[in-house]
Amino acid sequence: MKITSNFDSGNIEIIKADDPADIQLAIRKDNQSDFYQWFHFRLNSPHPQLHKITINNASGSAYPDGWQDYQAVASYDRQTWFRVETEYDGKVLTISHYPEAESVYFAYFAPYSYERHQDLLHQAQNDYNCQLIDLGETLDGRDMSLLVIGEPDDSKKKIWITARQHPGESMAEWFIEGLLDRLLDEDDGVARSLLAKAVFYIVPNMNPDGSVRGNLRTNAAGANLNREWQNPSLATSPEVYLVRQKMLETGLDMFLDIHGDENLPYNFVAGSEGVPSYNDHMRQLEQDFKAALLTVTPEFQVKYGYDKDAPGQANLTVATNWVAEQFKCLAYTVEMPFKDNADLPDAAFGWSDIRSMKLGQDSLTAILQVVDKLR
Known part of the structure; x- marks a missing residue:
């Protein structure tokens, strides 16, 4: 029997x-950080029997409440990820599985590999309407890549979408893949209408170093990128620094930052109500976007989410708040679950890579409903 995590x-x-009946493991902390929750490993076993895998340090993870009602994902082919029996007793997380093949992968959520990330970028640039821009490098020397979709024009709205500031939230890049599939479809009426009115600036992966390293929340220097937006530096948070500089160069009319939430089993958005410049126009845009997304898909809801910041009390180191205050625009954090969508549960797959992609596609319809009102 062999267990390894020596891969992307x-x-x-x-x-x-x-x-096999008593496998004891622990999740490694993010580099230079105490955050941990993401796991991804392979089990090779010749034993045709039930395997019990215990993660001993689950209670000390970044979000221990996230283990309640959580089911790990597994795959034999690294394409289809299904849920497996998982229990949390307040101290340890136990995965129980009877392997149907010698080798099986387990993960916190369906992984989005760096190789697939490269494929996504270069398949997108093959479209006549898409340009791949290199913004600079991460601390580990990886590219910070931006996709510009649409013909830039001052009369068009500028819509920025970033994903995976927290690398373990892999559903965010699946969301982007779905969105890009639709936005680059020349036969899709929503895409055609949007690109006549707007240019999209999309960063599919804000944290490629953390993604490859198997981090939950931080980059190679242990920085939580979604707390770096007020004063980023090339020394500790070049990812934010480079993207922020490009935003200031291009301007911005709407911003979505795509994430995953460990605790809440719902899809929801978090706005910028607490920024000093929040006004009636921003409030109305938020309401219109949420109303449109509610109409488009039952996967979205507004009953459950984060508490709203009091007026003037927003944390401006957070991307959504910094962008809203800097550009006086509609800015939302989009959150998806690691567990399942409790409104539309799926016992076999839970919230999944495929469902994340479809939500990305549906979000374009909601954007279309507000694009004319952004200025």
Whole structure:
């Protein structure tokens, strides 16, 4: 029997792995950080029996409440990720699975590999309407890549979308893949209408170093990028620094920052109500966007979400708040679950990569409903 995480986005530490009925593991902390929750490892076992895998340090993770009602995902082909029996007793997380093949992968959520990220970028640039721009490098020397979709024109709205500031939130890049599939479809009426009115600036992965390293929340320097937007630096948060500079150069009329939430089993958005410049126009745009998305898909809801900041009390180091205050625009954080959507549960797959992609596609219809009102 063998357990390994020596691959892209792999994360696990082996404590004991000589008995299929009693495998003891731990999740490795993010580099230079105490955050941890993301795991991704492979089990090779010749034993045709139930395997019990215990993650011993689950209670000390970044979001221990996130383990309640959570089911890990597994895959035999790294394409289809299904949910497996998982229990949390307040201290340890136990995954129980009877492998149907010698090798099986387990993960916190369906991984989005760096190789697939490169494919996404270069398949997109093949479209006549898309340009791939290199903004600079991360601390580990990886590219910070921006996709510009549409013909730039001052009369068009500028819509920025960023994803995966927190690398373990892989559903965010699946969301972007779905959105791009639709936005680059020349036969899609919503896409054609949007690109006649707007230019999209999309960063599919804000944190490629953390993604490859198997981090939950931080970059190679241990920085939480979504707390770096007020004063980013090339020394600790070049990802934010480079994207922020480009935003200031191009201007911005609407912003979506795509994330995943460990605790809440719902899709929801978080706005910028607490920024000093919040006004009636921004409030109306938020309401219109939410109303449109509610109409488009039952996967979205507005009953559950984060508490709103009091007026003037927003944390301006957070991307959505900094952007809203800097550009006086509609800015939303989009959150998806690691668990399942409790409004539309799926016992076999839970909230998944495929459903994340479809929500990305549906979001374009909601954007179309507000694009004419952005200025």
